[in-house]
Amino acid sequence: MNPQPTSSAPDTDTSSxxxxxxxxxxxxxxxxxxxxxxxxxxxxLFK
Structure with a gap:
């Protein structure tokens, strides 16, 4: 049995x-x- 990986970063998009x-x-x-x-x-300068 493998546990599901967890993400420490929230999945919220704060910018449009x-x-x-x-x-x-x-x-x-x-x-x-x-x-x-x-x-x-x-x-x-180069003229």
Whole structure:
């Protein structure tokens, strides 16, 4: 007889898909802007 394995982590999902998307946008938009500005200014150095 093998006992059933137990999980110590609860199986509750506390975040919805919408909040995950909003969190990524909150971080991703400023990050993309910063990378693009850095790229534009770096191109000016090689002209």
């Amino acid at each position: 898909g919408g909040s995950v998307v909003l969190a990524w946008l909150f971080v991703g938009i400023p990050l993309a802007w910063g990378v693009s500005q850095t790229f534009i200014k770096a191109l000016a």
